[in-house]
Structures are given as structure tokens and as C-alpha cells.
Amino acid sequence: MPDDRATQSPDRQIAELRDEVRRLREEQEQQKRQLANGNGHQDKRDQGDEQSKHSEEGKEEPPKKHPLRNAIIIVAAVIIVVAGVLWWLHARQFESTDDAQVDAHISGVAARIAGTITGVYVEQDQFVKAGEVVVDLDPRDYKVALAQAQSQLAQALGQTSAEQPNIPVTEVTNQTNIATANSGVASAQAAVAAAEQNYQAALEKVREAEANNVKAQADVGRYRPLVEKDEVPREQFDQVVATAKSSAATVAANQASAQAALQQVDEAREQLRQAQERADEAVKNAPRQIAIRRADVQSRQAAVEAARAQVEQATLNLSYCKIITPVNGIVAKRMAEVGQTVSPGQEVFLITQIDDLWVTANFRETQLKRMRPGQSARIHVDALSQDFDGYVEYMPAASGSVTSLLPPENATGNFVKIVQRLPVRIRFKKNQRGMERLRPGMSVEPKVALQ
Numbered sequence: 345m346p347d348d349r350a351t352q353s354p355d356r357q358i359a360e361l362r363d364e365v366r367r368l369r370e371e372q373e374q375q376k377r378q379l380a381n382g383n384g385h386q387d388k389r390d391q392g393d394e395q396s397k398h399s400e401e402g403k404e405e406p407p408k409k410h411p412l413r414n415a416i417i418i419v420a421a422v423i424i425v426v427a428g429v430l431w432w433l434h435a436r437q438f439e440s441t442d443d444a445q446v447d448a449h450i451s452g453v454a455a456r457i458a459g460t461i462t463g464v465y466v467e468q469d470q471f472v473k474a475g476e477v478v479v480d481l482d483p484r485d486y487k488v489a490l491a492q493a494q495s496q497l498a499q500a501l502g503q504t505s506a507e508q509p510n511i512p513v514t515e516v517t518n519q520t521n522i523a524t525a526n527s528g529v530a531s532a533q534a535a536v537a538a539a540e541q542n543y544q545a546a547l548e549k550v551r552e553a554e555a556n557n558v559k560a561q562a563d564v565g566r567y568r569p570l571v572e573k574d575e576v577p578r579e580q581f582d583q584v585v586a587t588a589k590s591s592a593a594t595v596a597a598n599q600a601s602a603q604a605a606l607q608q609v610d611e612a613r614e615q616l617r618q619a620q621e622r623a624d625e626a627v628k629n630a631p632r633q634i635a636i637r638r639a640d641v642q643s644r645q646a647a648v649e650a651a652r653a654q655v656e657q658a659t660l661n662l663s664y665c666k667i668i669t670p671v672n673g674i675v676a677k678r679m680a681e682v683g684q685t686v687s688p689g690q691e692v693f694l695i696t697q698i699d700d701l702w703v704t705a706n707f708r709e710t711q712l713k714r715m716r717p718g719q720s721a722r723i724h725v726d727a728l729s730q731d732f733d734g735y736v737e738y739m740p741a742a743s744g745s746v747t748s749l750l751p752p753e754n755a756t757g758n759f760v761k762i763v764q765r766l767p768v769r770i771r772f773k774k775n776q777r778g779m780e781r782l783r784p785g786m787s788v789e790p791k792v793a794l795q
Contacts, residue, residue, distance in 0.1 A: 365421045372414050439715060440791040443765065444705035446725075448784040451671050453478065453693040455686040456664040457486070468678045472669045472695065479667040479680050479692055486665060490658035497651035504644035511637045518630035525623035532616035539605065539612040546602035553595040560588035673697045701782050703734065703770040705790045706744060708763050714794040715739070721770050724789045728781055733773045736792060740766035768792075 459481035466478045563584045571581040673695040680692035703723055707715070721734045743764040745752055770790050772779060 362425075365418075365425070368414070368417050368421060375414075437794050438791050439707065439711045439794060440789060441705055441707050441711070442787075442789050443707075444703055444770075444788050444790050446701055446782055446784050446786040446788060447704045448701050449671075449697045450676060450784070451673065451695045451697065452691045453667060453669060453695060454689050454691045455479075455481070455667060456688055457481070457661050458687050459483075459485075459665060459685070461680055461682055461684045461686060461692075464678075464680050464682055466675055466678070466693070468675050470675050472673065472675060474669055474672050476669050477666050478669055481665040481667070481686070483662055483665040486658065486662040490655070490662055493651065493654040493658040497648065497655050500644065500648040500651040504641065504648050507637075507641050507644045511634065511641065514633050514637045515630075518626065518633060521626040522623065522630060525619065525626040528619040529616065529623050532612065532619040536609065536612040536616050539609040543602065543605035543609050546598065546605040550595065550598040550602045553591065553598040557588070557591035557595045560584070560591035564588045667692060669693075669695060671695060671697050672699055696784055698780070698783065701772055701779070701784070702737065703772070703788055703790055705768045705770055705788075705792075706765040707768055708765055709743070710763060712739070712766060712768070715768065715792060719792055719794065721790050721792045723770065723772070724791075725782065726787045726789070728778060728786075730778050732776055732779070732782075734770045734790070735773065736768060737771040738769040740768055742766070 461479055462482050463480035464478070465480075466472055466476075472478065567576060567581045567584045570576040571578060675693055676696045677694040678692075679694075680686075686692065703721075715736065717736050717739060719736045721736060723732045723734050724730075725732065743766045745764060770792070772782075
């Protein structure tokens with residue numbers, strides 16, 4: 345907002361100058377009329393002069409007005425008017441307001457863990473540096489938590505070390521199992537081949553026995569008529585019959601042996617199939633078992649990382665027992681007291697960053713037409729009675745009424761137009777004398793050059 349006196353004084357001065365010129369003109373006209381009337385009464389005054397000469401002796405005559413007095417007054421009035429106009433034209437190139445104050449970042453220092461305050465080392469309005477310890481919390485609980493986390497980390501590392509050798513052991517075991525399975529397959533294949541050979545030999549014996557049985561049965565048929573005719577002895581015929589029965593029994597026995605050999609072939613083939621399945625299982629399961637062992641190792645390693653993270657967290661919590669300031673500044677408010685129990689996020693100090701100051705100037709919206717970032721400004725600080733140089737850093741994003749807690753609702757029908765104010769940020773130029781005495785909240789009067 346511009347200073348009302350700054351915007352209204354030119355008009356007032358112009359009006360006063362006009363009144364002064366009018367008054368001077370009236371005085372000049374009055375003097376002219378008096379001179380005209382004075383010529384008509386000159387004779388009467390001459391006759392009365394002799395009578396009043398003695399009475400007026402000793403009285404001083406009034407001083408005569410200088411003939412250039414009126415001209416000097418008119419010239420002075422013109423000069424004043426011209427100066428007022430020039431000043432008004434000059435004032436149009438600036439916008440000022442008395443609704444402004446110094447602002448700064450105010451950092452809240454809060455506890456990051458729960459604990460009991462055992463020491464407070466700064467007071468309100470005291471200057472602090474970044475990294476300075478301002479509050480101590482009781483660290484004993486967090487030391488115990490750190491020791492517990494470290495023991496869990498050691499246990500996880502031991503389990504990981506015990507699990508890692510299982511991978512090469514499993515690899516060797518798998519190779520042995522595969523070799524054993526392959527050997528079993530080879531043995532089963534040999535057993536199948538031997539059983540098949542035995543079966544073939546049994547079949548040959550069956551054929552031989554059948555051939556002998558056919559011959560023996562044929563001999564019985566040939567000897568039977570001869571015996572009936574008594575051409576051969578009875579004993580010889582009985583021997584032929586006995587040989588035929590023996591041949592028939594040999595055929596049956598050889599057939600049974602062949603059947604048994606065939607069953608052995610089937611058993612050998614089944615054993616071969618089982619051996620092949622075991623070999624395939626060993627080959628397929630070998631990478632899976634390795635993957636399982638590696639997954640176990642990775643799980644142990646993950647447990648190690650989790651335990652290490654717990655150690656780091658416990659270490660951080662222990663370090664948080666010392667609350668430090670994040671920035672340089674002055675303690676604006678102290679809320680910490682010895683013996684107080686704080687919770688995470690609870691503020692214990694407010695610190696004002698006095699090395700980064702600016703001005704928030706609430707200009708009227710009608711004053712922002714020609715205002716731009718980068719324009720120079722002159723800032724008068726009331727508390728110091730000192731002027732500082734600055735420049736417009738940012739133009740406002742919204743009016744103060746929009747960003748207020750309860751913004752106005754103009755759609756209710758009870759609308760009254762009010763000139764809004766918008767906050768303009770004006771930055772102080774660096775390295776100016778007296779800036780160390782500036783504090784947030786000080787009232788200032790900035791004047792922005794609209795060029």
C-alpha cells in the first residue's frame with residue numbers, strides 16, 4: 345500500500361498554491377482600487393494636512409511597499425507550483441506502503457525420538473551456530489537397544505557363514521547322486537541284456553526238448569506194433585516209453601524255465617526303468633537343490649542386512665539423544681526444560697535465521713500495474729531510523745484474503761468491493777551496514793522505483 349500522505353500531499357500542495365495565487369491576485373486588485381480612490385481625495389488631504397500637521401508630528405509614516413513585492417510573490421508562487429508539479433511527476437515513478445514488515449525463515453528444532461531431557465544449553469534470544477548441541481536426552485535405553493541390535497547382527501552373520509558351505513556340499517552330493525544313478529542305469533541295462541540272453545537260452549532248451557519229445561513219442565508209436573507182434577522185447581518197449589515220458593517232462597520243465605526267464609527279463613526291464621527315473625530325478629533335482637541352498641544363503645544375507653539396518657537405526661536413535669541446531673540463528677523461543685519428557689516431533693526451540701532476511705510488503709492491487717521483479721527499492725526501517733537498499737524478488741501468487749484461514753465468499757450476494765492487498769517480496773541487498781540489527785517483524789516502509 346502506498347503511503348496516503350505521499351499520494352495525497354501533491355494535490356493538497358497544488359490546491360494550497362492555487363489558493364495563495366488567488367489571494368495574491370485579490371490583494372493586487374485591492375491595491376489598484378486604493379490607488380485609484382487616492383487620486384480623487386488628494387486635495388482634501390492637502391487641506392487637512394496643515395491642520396493635522398502638528399498633531400501628526402512625532403508619528404512615523406507607514407513604510408511604503410516595495411514595487412517589486414507583488415512580482416516577487418507571484419514568481420515565488422509560480423516556482424512553488426512548478427516544484428510541486430515536478431515533485432508530483434517524480435512521485436509517480438514510485439510506489440510505497442507502510443503495511444510491510446521484515447520476514448525470515450523460522451526453523452523449528454524438534455525431538456526425533458522420545459526421551460527425557462537431561463540438559464539444556466541455550467537460552468532464549470541467544471545466538472547459536474549450525475551443528476551446536478542445544479539439548480541432551482537420556483541415552484541409556486537407546487544404548488541397550490543398540491547392543492541388542494548388534495548381537496542380532498552377529499547372530500545373523502554366523503548363520504550366513506554356516507549356510508554358505510552348503511552350496512558346494514550340495515553340488516558335490518548332486519554330482520555323486522547323478523553318477524550313482526547313471527551307474528544304476530548301466531547295471532540295469534546289463535541285467536536286462538543278461539535276462540534276455542537267459543530267456544533265449546531257455547527257449548532253445550524248450551525247442552530241443554520238444555524235438556527230443558517228438559522223436560521219443562514217435563519211437564513209442566513205432567515200437568508199439570512191434571511189441572504187439574512180439575518182434576521186439578517188452579523191456580525195450582518199456583524203455584522207449586519211459587524215454588518218451590522223460591522227454592515230455594523235460595519239455596514241460598524247459599517251458600517253465602523259459603517262462604521264468606521271461607519274467608526275469610520283465611523284472612530287469614522294470615529295474616532299468618526305475619534306474620533311469622532315478623537318474624533323471626537326480627539330474628533334474630541337482631539345479632533345484634542348488635537353487636534352494638542359494639535361496640537359503642540369500643535369506644540369511646537378507647537377515648544380515650535387516651539386522652545391520654536395525655543397528656544403523658539404533659545408532660541413529662542414540663545420536664538423536666543430542667539435539668543439534670540445523671541452521672545459524674537466534675533462539676526465538678525456548679520450550680525445553682530439564683526433566684521434561686518429549687515425544688517424536690515435539691518442538692523444543694524456534695530459531696530465527698537472521699542471515700536470510702527479506703521484506704513482505706502488502707501493496708494494494710492497484711499499485712502492482714507497473715511493478716516487476718528486479719526493480720530497485722528503498723527500505724526505511726522504523727526501529728533503526730535507517731534506510732536500506734533492496735530489490736523486488738518475487739511478485740505475489742495470491743492476495744492475502746485468498747490464503748487466509750477463512751477466505752471471503754463473494755457468491756453470497758453481500759458483496760462489497762474492497763481493494764485487495766497482495767504480498768510482494770523485497771530482498772535486501774547484501775553487505776549493507778546495520779543489517780545485523782534487523783529482526784523479523786520490524787515495521788518498514790519500502791518505496792519501489794517503477795523503472
